[in-house]
């Protein structure tokens with residue numbers, strides 16, 4: 001589904017991504033692990049087309065998308081749940097959700113589908129509230145719901161547990177597990193919180209200073225090798 005081949009990216013003279021390669025298959029959750037500052041968000045922004053890459057390739061379902069614009073990638077089925085959530089604070093919850101359907105005008109006419117409220121019951125009672133008035137955890141749920149409304153083939157999460165209270169982390173874990181079990185999309189889950197990623201991922205990729213330093217199937221993710229790259 002998603003193939004990333006030898007991506008290099010620079011901020012000025014700083015070589016931020018160094019030959020990063022990874023794959024995500026349909027129905028699979030791949031955890032991208034690594035400490036603060038190793039380049040996780042930079043990589044995700046390159047995948048979304050928000051940042052240009054110096055070299056390397058990004059392929060979605062066999063098609064090269066390396067130079068496509070963000071909205072073109074969104075239309076092809078990549079959705080992004082950004083770090084810090086990036087909810088439109090002055091728009092209502094409903095308006096935020098409708099934004100998620102901007103690339104799906106035909107669907108948009110049909111309104112927000114009921115499934116979204118089954119996944120996130122809290123949003124149903126808050127449709128008229130402003131995004132900025134929601135708690136951090138509610139905003140995270142809204143950001144995930146907004147991404148799902150784009151009917152993605154690939155959904156990318158950037159540290160969805162960051163600053164979120166444990167009970168809501170459980171809710172988010174349940175939703176990501178459900179999406180994985182449904183088997184119709186690829187999931188790229190960027191995390192520093194090891195236990196959360198471990199509970200959900202089929203495979204993992206560990207990033208350190210812009211480089212992939214370990215990768216493998218979920219079973220070997222317990223290893224000290226992986227934890228060493230996450231510990232502060």
Ligand SMILES: Nc1ncnc2c1ncn2[C@@H]1O[C@H](COP(=O)(O)OP(=O)(O)O)[C@@H](O)[C@H]1O
Nearest residue numbers: 011014016034035036037038039040041042043
């Ligand atoms: N807009 C930017 N301009 C210059 N350097 C940046 C910018 N954004 C991030 N960086 C640097 O790039 C590196 C990787 O950052 P980032 O991708 O945000 O890491 P992570 O998401 O893993 O915490 C860090 O050293 C960070 O300081």
Ligand SMILES: [Mg+2]
Nearest residue numbers: 040041042083
């Ligand atoms: Mg980040």
